[in-house]
Amino acid sequence: MRKPIIAGNWKMNKTAAECRTLITELIPKVKDAKCDVVVCVPFTDIALAAELAAGTNIKVGAQNIAWAESGAFTGEISAAMLREAGAEYVIIGHSERRQYFGETDATVNSRLVRAIEAGFKPIVCVGETLDEREGGKTESVCKTQVVGAFKGISADAAKGVVIAYEPVWAIGTGKTATDDQANETIGYIRSVVKELYGAAVSDAMRIQYGGSMNPKNVEGLMAKPEIDGGLIGGASLKSDDFSYIVNKA
Ligand code: PGA
DSSP: OOOOEEEEEOOSOOOHHHHHHHHHHHHHHHTTOSSEEEEEOOHHHHHHHHHHHTTSSEEEEESOOOSSSSSSOTTOOOHHHHHHHTOOEEEESOHHHHHHSOOOHHHHHHHHHHHHHTTOEEEEEEOOOHHHHHTTOHHHHHHHHHHHHTTTOOHHHHHTOEEEEOOGGGTTSSOOOOHHHHHHHHHHHHHHHHHHHOHHHHHHOOEEEESSOOTTTHHHHHTSTTOOEEEESGGGSSHHHHHHHHHHO
């Protein structure tokens, strides 16, 4: 049995003061969770979030990681910086990074390699756009992204990576993939992982759904056998909504 994982992706929201309020509210509300609980916060909130969450069941993550160890990479953040700040997880290849900041399967792969080397728990995002879904390309797009992300990564390392399947058309739009669409595509992604690494890895790997997951649809999605949790954007910014999702998972 795979343990579900619910991760909040705060994106570019919450100052440190707001982070303090949200984490403080969350701690008692998620303390009995049966799933792994993660909050992926802005870089400037990581140290505070880690300090507040210490000794609780909330783990802290970042939203990006550089492939280089250090040096002339203006605007990037290194593994050592993230580790010292207290991050344990890191989101890699979110569709907003791909859409607005030029991330490609190759940069996603480089970041993933570095995150694994540095001992982080990566959450790698894949998913198709609306045009791609309507053009019947959902599977080929997801396959290309998964194969690209995991290039050169060993089976042993791959097992600990979480994949987030996030159809781009469902992110922040209020449109969720239906339970069956999400389950089917995640099942397909699992079959790609199986082709790459065999059944032991594909059976163990946790694959989340992301895209307008909220208190209203969490139960239906989590009831599906392939869906091992969620990457939650908008609904992770309110302690009531996020804790509701966590406690249903
Ligand atoms: P959303 O974002 O829940 O606001 O759709 C999910 C994500 O982008 O990770």
